[in-house]
Amino acid sequence: MEVSVRVKSRIHAVKQPQSLLILIKFLLNFLYSTETQLQMEVLLLAVSTTMESVRTLTQLVRDHMVKDISRHGKDGRKRKHRNDVIGVSYYSSKRRNRNKSNDVNKISANEKTKEKTPGGRGSSYPNRKTELSETNKQDKPQAKEKENVNNKSEETTESIKEDNEESKDDKYRLLSEFHTALLPSKPDCNISKTGISDDEKIEILKLHNDLRSQVALGQEQRGAPGPQPEGANLRELVWNDELAEIGQAWASQCPSDHDCKDCRKMITRDYNVGQNIFEQWTNSFKPPQVWASAVNGWYNEVKDLPKEYVNSFQPVPPSGAKIGHYTQLAWAETNEVGCGAIIFHTTKQGRQAPASKKYVCNYGPAGNYLDTPIFIIGPAASQCPNGISDTYPALCK
Numbered sequence: 001m002e003v004s005v006r007v008k009s010r011i012h013a014v015k016q017p018q019s020l021l022i023l024i025k026f027l028l029n030f031l032y033s034t035e036t037q038l039q040m041e042v043l044l045l046a047v048s049t050t051m052e053s054v055r056t057l058t059q060l061v062r063d064h065m066v067k068d069i070s071r072h073g074k075d076g077r078k079r080k081h082r083n084d085v086i087g088v089s090y091y092s093s094k095r096r097n098r099n100k101s102n103d104v105n106k107i108s109a110n111e112k113t114k115e116k117t118p119g120g121r122g123s124s125y126p127n128r129k130t131e132l133s134e135t136n137k138q139d140k141p142q143a144k145e146k147e148n149v150n151n152k153s154e155e156t157t158e159s160i161k162e163d164n165e166e167s168k169d170d171k172y173r174l175l176s177e178f179h180t181a182l183l184p185s186k187p188d189c190n191i192s193k194t195g196i197s198d199d200e201k202i203e204i205l206k207l208h209n210d211l212r213s214q215v216a217l218g219q220e221q222r223g224a225p226g227p228q229p230e231g232a233n234l235r236e237l238v239w240n241d242e243l244a245e246i247g248q249a250w251a252s253q254c255p256s257d258h259d260c261k262d263c264r265k266m267i268t269r270d271y272n273v274g275q276n277i278f279e280q281w282t283n284s285f286k287p288p289q290v291w292a293s294a295v296n297g298w299y300n301e302v303k304d305l306p307k308e309y310v311n312s313f314q315p316v317p318p319s320g321a322k323i324g325h326y327t328q329l330a331w332a333e334t335n336e337v338g339c340g341a342i343i344f345h346t347t348k349q350g351r352q353a354p355a356s357k358k359y360v361c362n363y364g365p366a367g368n369y370l371d372t373p374i375f376i377i378g379p380a381a382s383q384c385p386n387g388i389s390d391t392y393p394a395l396c397k
Helices: 018-033 051-072 090-116 125-175 198-216 241-251 291-304 324-330
Strands: 004-006 039-041 191-194 274-280 336-348 351-364
Touching (some): 198 291, 198 324, 198 336, 291 351
Antiparallel strands (some): 191 336, 274 351
């Protein structure tokens, strides 16, 4: 291994004593007398005539001698492993100490730089990444814990829903063991669609309230006999979801008649519920819904209502015709409605009717109480305890 030591500087012409030259020559002869390949270029830098210069140069040569012995041994053979070195050179020890000192200084400088300029040009980006990595490691357990909390929250919500459903069913059972809300859809109904849309809800409410306004204003001329009188206290109908849910449950049974009075009672209202049912057999899916036909069909029973029955309801007129659908639709105290619907496949008189429809509307409070006024006769909206409707001026809130 070739080792060269260069000491670069400018040479100053200084006279040297004879003894110093003799010593240098002796040392150089000694070095080259060994079998090493050490080449040394010594450029004397401002050599002083004092003994201090001699001691310095002597120490330099001694260091290289020790280093040479430690690398090659006294017998001049190279050792097999770096761990077999005998002796440690002063120069190497000093160099390691100096490197350690430099490392300590660098670490200290980096720490100061971080404190002064965090994330800036003078900071250590690898350390910044390490900090971010450590932060991410700390955040992972928190994110995991948050995820667990969310999962538990979802499980709790589902559990609450299940408990509420069970509690709801229990409440319906208290109203009736055979409550309609507890019934599953009837399998042999061949139902292709259930439920109604928001647009249908709006249409249903408008159809009812427009016709009730017509009655309140005394614009209905039909009757047996007619015309029908004005109504002073007819209320605007609003949508009720529970009425609709129970109506949907009954529609999904493909019923041919009404369910029992207790079977359609509500757990959110303390009143009896009235009901109108409409059915159409058809093989045409156009139009998709026929709510106007249903509501107007119920209302058209007014043609058979004696006008005297307005003050005192009777279920059957002298003609024996049906009037109960109309009287429920026009009952003054009723102010909530909710409907359900199905489209189903059936056979009528030997013909296939795949687009048949069944509508069920529930009303609350119920009407059609015997010997009770359908409405109070008088100018429209003249007897409104809660004020007049903002949407329908002829109706009460």
